[in-house]
Amino acid sequence: MQEILEGLNDKQYEAVVETEGPVLVIAGAGSGKTKVLTHKIAYIINTKKAMPWEILAITFTNKAANEMKERITNLVGEPAKDIWMGTFHSICVKILRKHIDRIGFDSSFIIFDTQDQKSLIKKCLKELQIDDKKFSEKMIQAEISNTKNEMMEPEEYSLNAHGDFVKEKIAAVYELYQKRLRENNAIDFDDIINFTIKIFNQNPEILNYYSSKFKYILVDEYQDTNKAQFTLVKMLAGVNKNITVVGDNDQGIYSFRRSRYKKYFKF
Numbered sequence: 001m002q003e004i005l006e007g008l009n010d011k012q013y014e015a016v017v018e019t020e021g022p023v024l025v026i027a028g029a030g031s032g033k034t035k036v037l038t039h040k041i042a043y044i045i046n047t048k049k050a051m052p053w054e055i056l057a058i059t060f061t062n063k064a065a066n067e068m069k070e071r072i073t074n075l076v077g078e079p080a081k082d083i084w085m086g087t088f089h090s091i092c093v094k095i096l097r098k099h100i101d102r103i104g105f106d107s108s109f110i111i112f113d114t115q116d117q118k119s120l121i122k123k124c125l126k127e128l129q130i131d132d133k134k135f136s137e138k139m140i141q142a143e144i145s146n147t148k149n150e151m152m153e154p155e156e157y158s159l160n161a162h163g164d165f166v167k168e169k170i171a172a173v174y175e176l177y178q179k180r181l182r183e184n185n186a187i188d189f190d191d192i193i194n195f196t197i198k199i200f201n202q203n204p205e206i207l208n209y210y211s212s213k214f215k216y217i218l219v220d221e222y223q224d225t226n227k228a229q230f231t232l233v234k235m236l237a238g239v240n241k242n243i244t245v246v247g248d249n250d251q252g253i254y255s256f257r258r259s260r261y262k263k264y265f266k267f
Contacts (some may be wrong), residue, residue: 025246033248039075054216060088060220061087078249102183106252113189125140135166135169145190148194207235211237216244218244220246222264223247231257
């Protein structure tokens, strides 16, 4: 235990040992925010407040997740391998592989990358006889992505687009695009989180299982959280409400994805 707590300054120590309820850590670059998360996870395990598999740690990149797991392994050893740790998307894919049949997909679903999305959008434009010189695949893909990050499905987008010529065309593409994805047992990158949320909303028992399972949730780089990610985290923290998030608003790089960290800390 001494090894876990030594080397922490007063504020880091306070954040590490404050395990119950929501904790928001805002600090500048190089101030040890990730150190707070890794040492807090180690502290939770060593004090037996939770088993490793009852801890969910979320990062924004696979590299960051691997580095965090390595640092925790150095603190607690083998138990680190049982922590649920990864990006928002990798954690959600893990859940979707088990439960996506609840919303009409097969567990062997494929995930379209950006190029796959643009190719499908191009086919949709052709099918709808929309001029792809006026409506590029890149522009429509970006609009659909932003729309999904705001958790807006085709029907809602179409209603909001009424009377706007450009958005009405995009709405038609968006609707057909989602239809074709489903026909191919495929989802795109932005569907990953939204479909997980949809499964939770439609199946309270599944949400309760995961929300009860994760006694502690920790999120790195929280300044980059968008509406869908916040909604997911809030749902998962619904039972135990023990969530720690760290971030630096000056380093936010995903504001174009509708990231608003102050708006999304209401637990």
